[in-house]
Amino acid sequence: MQHLIQNWQVAAALMGVPILLGLIGHFVVYKMLSKIAGRTKSIVDDSLVKHCYRPLQWTVVIFIIRLASPAALPAEAAAGANHVLSLFLIAAVSWLLIKTVYVLEDYIASRFEVDVKDNLRARKIHTQLKVLKRIVIILVAIIGLSSMLMTFPKVRQLGTTILASAGIIGIVVGMAAQRTIGTFIAGLQIAFTQPIRVDDVVIVENEWGRIEEITLTYVVVKIWDLRRLIVPITYFIEKPFQNWTRVSADILGTIFIYVDYTVPVGAVREELHRILKESQLWDGKVCVLQVTDANERTVELRALASAVDASSAWSLRCEVREKLLEFVRNKYPQALPRLRIENLELRSSLGRSPAQPSKNF
Numbered sequence: 600m601q602h603l604i605q606n607w608q609v610a611a612a613l614m615g616v617p618i619l620l621g622l623i624g625h626f627v628v629y630k631m632l633s634k635i636a637g638r639t640k641s642i643v644d645d646s647l648v649k650h651c652y653r654p655l656q657w658t659v660v661i662f663i664i665r666l667a668s669p670a671a672l673p674a675e676a677a678a679g680a681n682h683v684l685s686l687f688l689i690a691a692v693s694w695l696l697i698k699t700v701y702v703l704e705d706y707i708a709s710r711f712e713v714d715v716k717d718n719l720r721a722r723k724i725h726t727q728l729k730v731l732k733r734i735v736i737i738l739v740a741i742i743g744l745s746s747m748l749m750t751f752p753k754v755r756q757l758g759t760t761i762l763a764s765a766g767i768i769g770i771v772v773g774m775a776a777q778r779t780i781g782t783f784i785a786g787l788q789i790a791f792t793q794p795i796r797v798d799d800v801v802i803v804e805n806e807w808g809r810i811e812e813i814t815l816t817y818v819v820v821k822i823w824d825l826r827r828l829i830v831p832i833t834y835f836i837e838k839p840f841q842n843w844t845r846v847s848a849d850i851l852g853t854i855f856i857y858v859d860y861t862v863p864v865g866a867v868r869e870e871l872h873r874i875l876k877e878s879q880l881w882d883g884k885v886c887v888l889q890v891t892d893a894n895e896r897t898v899e900l901r902a903l904a905s906a907v908d909a910s911s912a913w914s915l916r917c918e919v920r921e922k923l924l925e926f927v928r929n930k931y932p933q934a935l936p937r938l939r940i941e942n943l944e945l946r947s948s949l950g951r952s953p954a955q956p957s958k959n960f
Contacts, residue, residue, distance in 0.1 A: 629648065629652055633648055642705055642706055642709040643702065643705075643706050645705075646701070646702040646705040646706065647702055650698040650699075650701045650702055650705075651695060651698050651699065651702065654691060654694040654695040654697075654698050655695060657687075657691045657694070658688070658691040658692060658694075658695055661684055661687045661688045661691050662688060664684055665681060665684040665685070665688060682750060685750055686747050686750060689743055689746050689747050689750075690743065690747065692743075693739055693740065693742075693743030696739050697736050697739055697740075700732055700735050700736060700739075701732075704728055704732055707724065707728055708725060708728065711724040711725065779816075781833065782815070782816050782831065782832060782833055783815050783816070785832050785833045785835075785836045786813075786814065786815030786816060786832050787815070788836060789813065789818075789832055789835060789836070790813075794835055794842065794845070795810050795813065795818065795835055795842060796810065796813075797810050797811070797812070797813060798810060798811075798844075799842055799843075799844045799845070800842070800843040800844045800848075800908070800909040801820060801840055801841060801842050801843065802840060802841035802843070803820055803828060803830055803834070803840050803841075804828065804830075806820070806822050806828055807822065807823050807909075808820040808821050808822040808823060808828060809821050811827070813832070814832070815832070816831070816832055817829055817830060817831055817832055818830045818831075818832055818834075818835065843909050844908070844909070848907060848908040848909070849882060849884070849905060849906065849907055849908065850905070850906060850908065850909055850912045851885055851903050851904070851905050851912070852903070852904045852905070852906055852912035852913070852915050852916040852919075853901060853902070853903060853916070854901070854902040854903075854904070854916050854919050854920045854923070855891075855899060855900070855901055855902075856899075856900050856902075856920065856923055856924060856927070857897040857898070857899055857900075857936055858897060858898055858900060858927055858934045858935065858936060859897065859898070859933065859934045859935060859936055859937055860893075860897075860898055861931075861933055861934050862898060862900075862927065862931060862934035863931065863934070864888070864890060864900070866930070866931070867888060867900060867923065867926070867927065868888040870922075870923065870926045871886060871888045871902050871904075871919065871923065872886055874918070874919055874922045874923070875904055875919070878915060878918060878919075880906055880911045880912075880914055880915040880918065881904055881905070881906065881915060882905050882906055882907050883905075884905040885903050885904060885905035886903070886904060886905075887902065887903040888900060888901070888902045888903075889901050889903075896936065896938070897936045902919060902923070904916070904919055
């Protein structure tokens with residue numbers, strides 16, 4: 600019994616000296632890194648000192664014990680000790696890898712600050728980083744646990760089963776994510792067939808805008824009032840939409856005005872020609888004025904004018920509408936929309952027959 604106690608004392612001494620030296624070396628290196636981190640502006644060294652101190656310390660200690668155990672312990676005890684130390688070493692290395700992910704997160708977050716005025720890209724990076732960090736931590740934990748189970752001969756099959764289960768889970772997730780896969784395929788289809796392109800003018804969900812960004816999963820439409828409409832890319836495969844610049848950018852502008860039956864349509868048509876000839880927004884291709892409708896009160900005049908692009912066409916429509924209304928108001932005020940009322944008693948008292956024109960108000 601006394602001999603056995605002496606052997607364990609010798610073993611403890613043989614392993615204690617390397618462990619003590621390793622802890623001292625780790626402490627010295629830590630202090631040096633702390634001083635360096637305090638003098639530099641880099642966030643990496645500060646984050647390393649903050650996150651990796653403990654896991655690195657345990658990794659060094661376990662590694663030294665594992666190296667010293669064969670010389671300090673008997674052969675029977677060394678085999679069991681090595682197995683236990685291997686488990687602790689795998690856990691320590693997994694812990695260190697997880698903390699390294701936190702260091703990487705601090706580094707990237709320091710380069711993309713969210714407390715600035717224009718933080719759109721920073722918010723995008725931070726969102727992606729948080730999701731990726733969780734995924735990496737889960738993967739490291741699964742791989743570490745599986746590696747620990749693999750060290751047991753009788754439980755090795757269980758570790759293999761976990762890895763196989765992860766593959767089965769991947770298949771199930773893939774089946775559940777069919778819509779996401781379809782979205783990626785739709786993105787590839789958009790890239791090759793190009794029903795839309797960047798800077799195309801489109802009408803989506805009754806909103807006029809330009810294609811600002813196209814990804815494999817969604818499309819960003821910059822609406823005329825500077826809002827952004829985020830549309831799934833499958834929308835442009837499954838639903839109809841208007842693309843005003845699919846073949847060319849030129850487009851027809853339509854202007855409607857409503858006037859009285861007494862309006863001289865020829866004079867209005869000549870005025871339209873004059874307005875368009877003086878306008879820098881007209882491309883000189885189309886100039887048409889037609890009577891497109893008539894009801895019990897007014898006549899509908901439709902003017903068509905062409906422009907080089909949608910923005911010019913919008914401005915041209917507003918210009919033509921304003922000047923045509925001004926022309927009718929100044930030259931033919933009687934042709935403005937009016938309401939007619941017929942008073943039969945008044946007509947009889949004035950001695951006018953029903954066939955005579957009624958009074959206009």
